[in-house]
Amino acid sequence: MNSFVYDIPVKVYFGENQLSHLGEELSRYGKRVLLTYGGGSIKKTGLYDAVVSEIKKAGLEFYELSGIAPNPRIESVREGVEICKRENIDVLLAVGGGSTLDATKWMAAGACVEHDPWEFFSQWAPVEKALPVLTVPTLAATGSEMDAGGVISNPETQDKIGRVAKPLLPKVSFLDPTNTYTVSPYQTACGAADMMSHIMEVYFNMETDLYMLDCFMEGMMKTIIKYAPIAMKEPENYEARANLMWTSSWAINGFTHGGKQQEWSCHPMEHELSAIYDITHGLGLAILTPRWMEYCLDETTVSKYYQFGVNVFGIDASLEPMAVAKESIEWLSKFFFETLGLKRTFTEVGIEKKNFAVMAKKACGGDVLLGFKPLRQQDIEQIFEMCL
Amino acid sequence: MNSFVYDIPVKVYFGENQLSHLGEELSRYGKRVLLTYGGGSIKKTGLYDAVVSEIKKAGLEFYELSGIAPNPRIESVREGVEICKRENIDVLLAVGGGSTLDATKWMAAGACVEHDPWEFFSQWAPVEKALPVLTVPTLAATGSEMDAGGVISNPETQDKIGRVAKPLLPKVSFLDPTNTYTVSPYQTACGAADMMSHIMEVYFNMETDLYMLDCFMEGMMKTIIKYAPIAMKEPENYEARANLMWTSSWAINGFTHGGKQQEWSCHPMEHELSAIYDITHGLGLAILTPRWMEYCLDETTVSKYYQFGVNVFGIDASLEPMAVAKESIEWLSKFFFETLGLKRTFTEVGIEKKNFAVMAKKACGGDVLLGFKPLRQQDIEQIFEMCL
Incomplete structure (x- = not known):
């Protein structure tokens, strides 16, 4: 069992009508706010007005950057960085889905360096500091509101790269389940698949670690299975939206990791899909995950599938482990x-075989992905073929 | 479902050999350290030497206060406050069980006020600030290493009072499961009962709240039931000590509360027992809890017992709810x-009927304890009688 450091100092206001604290929380970090959002759905729902009203009430000056797209592009990050520098922004406020939140985090980091923000990904440039970020998520999925990561796409290079860095951790997040009421059934489903994957990437692991964390992950998976269909x-x-929302944060904020060292598997594979085909992240994960499970199942890994099947899906514990494992994939x-x-x-979804080799090579960094089972290019190509 | 604020910025170093970070963490908060501990068992185990060596390596000046007793007394707090003031202490380091940690938190608060620290309890004097506290717990039980509470006894007035205040939250805690290796089987058992009670006080609640939190609590209870006998x-x-240790922190750090408003029941009752009889807190809770469950079980509450019985003890879900409920108490x-x-x-354990009326009156503050079921003096007296 490995040692670890737990350090997640994000303050969360959870529930309805908590936005009245937004002004006081922003004010702790300065006077000049950059408000970021996506395609403008927050204007239709009234959330934009509510946020702006709180900012004004607190006497803060604010600037806006809208139009941050799903699978957010480095171009949006560059725009944000430019505004931060030009307008001497003190604090960023991201209102929207995971894409808006992720892009905003990297704007906050980009504002503190001289180089182009893509160098954070292409050159792994150090992330030593970032402007403070506050978030108001409108989707339960990526968990970006309580983690230190962000995924950015570069259409020019067909890259989609995620990176975690402590300074990106939001200071405060406002999680109001009613802000997710307008999420479509389809996007709710994709969000649920994304959360399931965040948990499964850590849960499917043969390292000895804390049983109490496994129990927590099983509880979160049961929560998603129970409430996603209701929310749709x-x-x-x-109740459904609230359970999904708090689960989305805890699925990926780092608590479940404990001391586990293993890399993730399905996320790196999926990032290659959406880098080229721009499909919804959660959909890509849903297609990949059961096939990846099939590929990794053998006598050395079956015990984890058994635990998953019995504790999450309630499969009869008296069956043979291999039978439970296969049934768990079916479930x-x-x-x-x-x-x-x-x-x-x-x-x-229109993903063809012709790009498999390129995508597989990128997914394993040209070498090996040290996930639940080590995956080399040919392994990943095989998993892709199973998805056809 | 009520709204809530989640805000637990405690940094935790979990695992073996993490003490090498102690000096750097203490140094963030100043140069002058007050090291507090209990009866000196940390000298026998070598933990004292390890801690002192790290303090010295970091070039810090330190003072000591030892002899903090179980069910810590206000007198220890007063002594600590005096040292803090006299020696201009910057940061406190508590090494020991929950009693040492609790007393140290209140020293840290007392050092910032002019009045006697007992006024925090007798007059509910405001706790606006406290010196920073770091902890190295040696027992998995009270969760004091990750919460903002502390319980102090006053033998003169036969009071034992717990109080929570945000400034008391430790800044950093070092949770090394090997530091609990020397905990006796009996104290391990009492710690397990204490943790179970911390969870059950929140879990046994008829308010609508987050299912995902219920799942988490069930997972922690299963963890305690699985590992406490192994650790004994x-x-x-x-593995056993690590699971118990991380569970003890999460059982009471506030995460499980969500938006639930309900007061606790068994803890206020138990505090009256140990205020007079000085018995181990966890033992008192173990005796009280099943009897309290019997007393509160009826048609309006049975569903919670059913959930507990099925999900924690694996009782057959097809049985009648009332049968499951009764069986869960037996388990x-x-x-x-x-x-x-x-x-x-x-x-x-030598607790006699003669003090029941006095203790029951105090436990409900002379009025009513708004716990799982509202309990007035006569209810509490009846529960006490059931414990004879």
Whole structure:
């Protein structure tokens, strides 16, 4: 069992009507705010007005950057950095989905360096500091509101790269489940698949670690399985939206990791898909995950599948471990492709075989992905083929 | 479902050999350290020497206060306050069990005010600030290393009072499971009962709240039930000690509370027992909890017992809820009194009927304890009688 450091000092206001604290929290960090958001849906829902009203009430000056797209581009980050520098921004406020939050974090880091922000990804330039970031998420999925990571795409180089750096951790996040009421059933399903994957990337691990963390992960997976279908059918079900929202934060804020060292598997593979095909991240993960599970199942890994099947799906513990393992993959597939109604294959979403070699090579960094099972280029190509 | 604020910025170094970070962490807060500890067992185990060596390596000046007793007294707090003031202490380092940690937190608060520290309890004097506190716990039980509370006894007034105040939250805690290897089987059992109670006080609640938090609490209870007997039989079982240690912190750091408003029940009752009889806190809780559950069980509360019985003890979900509920109390009693080997009755630990009325009145503050079920003096007296 490895040692670890737990350090997640994000303050969270959870629930309805907490936005009245926004002004006081922003004010702790300065006077000049950059408000960032996506395609403008927050104007339709009234969230934009509510946020702006709180900023004004607190007597803060603010600038805006809108139009941050899903799978956010380095170009948006560059724009934000430019505003931060030009307008001497003190604090950034990201209102939107994971893409807006991720892009904003990298603007905050980019504002503190002289070089182009893509160098954080292309050259792994150090992230020593960042401007403070506050967030108001409108989607339960990426967990960006409580973690120190952000994923940025570069269409020119067909790269989509995630990186974690402590200074990117938001200072304060406002999690209001009602802000996710307008998320479509499809995006709710993709968000659920994304969260499941965040948990499974850590849970499927043969390192000895803390049982209490496994229990927590099983509880979160049960929560997603219970509430995602409810939120799809009843978009304004507060209980469902609240459970999904708090789970999305805890699925990836680092708590579940404990001392585990293992790399993630499905996320690096998926990033290559959406770098080229621009598909929704959660959808890509849903297609990949059960096939990856099939590929990794053998006598050395079966015990983890057994634990998953029994504790998450309630499969009969008296069955043979291998039978439980296979059944657990079926249950997960049923959840993704029947209950959530997501597409099951690459073919259905227009991903063709021709790019497999390139994508697989990139996913393992040209060498090996040290995930649940070590995956080399040919392993990843095989998993891709299983997804066709 | 109520809104809530999550804000637990405690940094935790978890695992073996993390003490090498102690000097750097203390140095963030100043140069003059007050090291506090209990009866000196840390000198026998070598922990004292290890801590002092790190303090010296960092070039810090340090003072000591030892002899902090279980159920820590206000007198120890006063002594610590005096040293802090006299020696211009910058930061306190508590090494020991929950009693040492609790007393140290209140020294840190007392050092920032002019009045006697007992006024924090007798007059509810405001706690606006405190000196920074770092902790090295040697027991998995109270969770004091990651919460903002502390319980102090006053033998003169026969009071034992707990109070929570944000400035008391430790800055950094070093959780090394090997520091709990020397905890006796009996104290390990009492610690396990204390943790179980911390979870159950929140879990047994009829307010609508987050299912994901219930799952987390069930996972922690299963962790305690699985590992406490192992730690008793194999005191140097790292896996068992590590699971108990991280669970003890998360059982009471506030995460499980979500938006629940309900007061605690067994803790206020137990505090009256140990205020007069000075019994171990966890033992008092073990005796009280199953009887309190019996007293509160009825048609309006049975669903919570059912959930507890099925999800924590694996009782057959197809049985009648009331049958599951009763069986769950039996399972818990079996765990406390057979597996952990704790005494089952007040009579066995020398608690007599003569003080019941006084203790019951104090426990409900002379009015009503708004716990799982509202408890007035006569209710509490009845629960006490059931414990005889």
